[in-house]
Amino acid sequence: MTRGHRAVHRLLWPVLAIVVALGFTMALVKRPPPEPPAQAEATK
Amino acid sequence: MSVGFQAVQWNRRKIVYDAILLASVALFIGTFVTVGALRNPPADAPAWIGLRIKALGTCAFTMLTIILMIGPLSRLDRRFLALLYNRRHFGVLTFFIALAHASSVVDWFALQGAMGDLVTEMTNNPKFGQFIGFPIKALGLTGLSILFLLAATSHDFWLAFLTPRVWKALHMLLYVAYGVLVMHVALGVMQEDQRIHVPLLLGGSFAAVTALHLAAAWRERRWEANRAIYLYPENWIEVGPPESIPDKRACIILAPDGERIAVFRDGNQIGALTNLCAHQNGPLGEGCIVNGLVTCPWHGYEYRLADGCAPPPFTEQLATYRVRLRDGVIEVDPQALPPGTKAAITI
Numbered sequence: 001m002t003r004g005h006r007a008v009h010r011l012l013w014p015v016l017a018i019v020v021a022l023g024f025t026m027a028l029v030k031r032p033p034p035e036p037p038a039q040a041e042a043t044k
Numbered sequence: 045m046s047v048g049f050q051a052v053q054w055n056r057r058k059i060v061y062d063a064i065l066l067a068s069v070a071l072f073i074g075t076f077v078t079v080g081a082l083r084n085p086p087a088d089a090p091a092w093i094g095l096r097i098k099a100l101g102t103c104a105f106t107m108l109t110i111i112l113m114i115g116p117l118s119r120l121d122r123r124f125l126a127l128l129y130n131r132r133h134f135g136v137l138t139f140f141i142a143l144a145h146a147s148s149v150v151d152w153f154a155l156q157g158a159m160g161d162l163v164t165e166m167t168n169n170p171k172f173g174q175f176i177g178f179p180i181k182a183l184g185l186t187g188l189s190i191l192f193l194l195a196a197t198s199h200d201f202w203l204a205f206l207t208p209r210v211w212k213a214l215h216m217l218l219y220v221a222y223g224v225l226v227m228h229v230a231l232g233v234m235q236e237d238q239r240i241h242v243p244l245l246l247g248g249s250f251a252a253v254t255a256l257h258l259a260a261a262w263r264e265r266r267w268e269a270n271r272a273i274y275l276y277p278e279n280w281i282e283v284g285p286p287e288s289i290p291d292k293r294a295c296i297i298l299a300p301d302g303e304r305i306a307v308f309r310d311g312n313q314i315g316a317l318t319n320l321c322a323h324q325n326g327p328l329g330e331g332c333i334v335n336g337l338v339t340c341p342w343h344g345y346e347y348r349l350a351d352g353c354a355p356p357p358f359t360e361q362l363a364t365y366r367v368r369l370r371d372g373v374i375e376v377d378p379q380a381l382p383p384g385t386k387a388a389i390t391i
Contacts, residue, residue, distance in 0.1 A: 008213065024226060030175065
């Protein structure tokens with residue numbers, strides 16, 4: 001990799017990793033709770 | 045290097061690589077569908093398509109995760125260079141698996157006569173402003189479009205046409221595609237499937253890719269920090285005694301402008317070349333001298349140590365650097381010479 005590619009790689013990676021990690025965490029936190037067993041049984 | 049079209053130059057190594065790749069993909073999809081059908085037998089045709097969608101999507105995502113792990117793994121351990129050799133075919137196959145996944149989604153809607161719903165979901169969806177409920181198919185299509193662009197420009201024709209610098213920069217879009225596809229899964233199947241293994245596998249894959257990149261970056265930073273530049277009169281860089289360069293291998297030094305120079309020793313001959321292979325800017329200095337030629341560790345491109353030229357009939361040329369032996373120490377002038385200039389010395 002050239003010096004320029006290394007610089008872009010070093011900048012792009014942390015930014016993307018933080019954005020995706022935040023998005024993943026939010027998606028995990030906001031995930032709807034599992035259906036209670038009785039209700040799940042009734043909907044089958 | 046001419047900018048003319050050449051079909052894929054097959055060799056035994058590429059054929060073996062692709063055969064293993066195809067067999068692994070077939071095994072993955074076959075196992076996924078078989079186990080899925082045994083555990084929860086699909087009741088009708090849409091259910092079968094649903095299972096196919098999951099199998100192809102999981103396979104494409106797993107392949108993309110592995111592709112992104114190959115780079116840092118190769119930097120951390122040379123044994124993984126074997127995986128890097130034909131990574132482009134791995135990438136192209138990933139695009140086709142992702143395309144089959146997208147095509148199965150269209151099949152699913154078409155089978156139920158709901159193509160209008162699919163079009164509405166993509167074009168006129170009020171949930172574009174929401175986080176949970178965001179149309180995941182738009183994310184999938186974005187990721188697929190990037191994979192298409194990378195697969196379409198993966199051939200050496202495009203590499204030569206765009207130049208390795210532009211091509212490499214373009215192919216860094218793969219990281220963007222991965223980020224988009226992580227969110228495609230996180231907002232899609234992870235919201236529908238309440239089992240714990242979905243976030244575990246998705247988060248684990250993303251964490252593994254990130255951790256490997258951090259480990260490789262930390263190692264690179266440590267290498268650069270330990271690489272003090274001793275500038276001698278006339279700005280020459282000290283390499284060390286000739287014996288400090290392993291025979292048939294290189295010592296990589298850092299030029300004041302931040303670029304890297306590979307100083308190779310082949311017996312009594314010492315020469316300095318740019319560390320960038322003319323093919324894909326691979327780290328030439330991590331390669332070795334095979335049959336008297338400096339050989340790139342990524343794809344085996346070869347160059348003469350004396351002048352940085354590829355042996356005939358190949359036409360690639362590398363920038364070389366002046367080398368001298370002074371008081372038992374090898375020194376290199378960091379000013380690059382025109383590609384193909386004879387600069388190696390015999391000690």
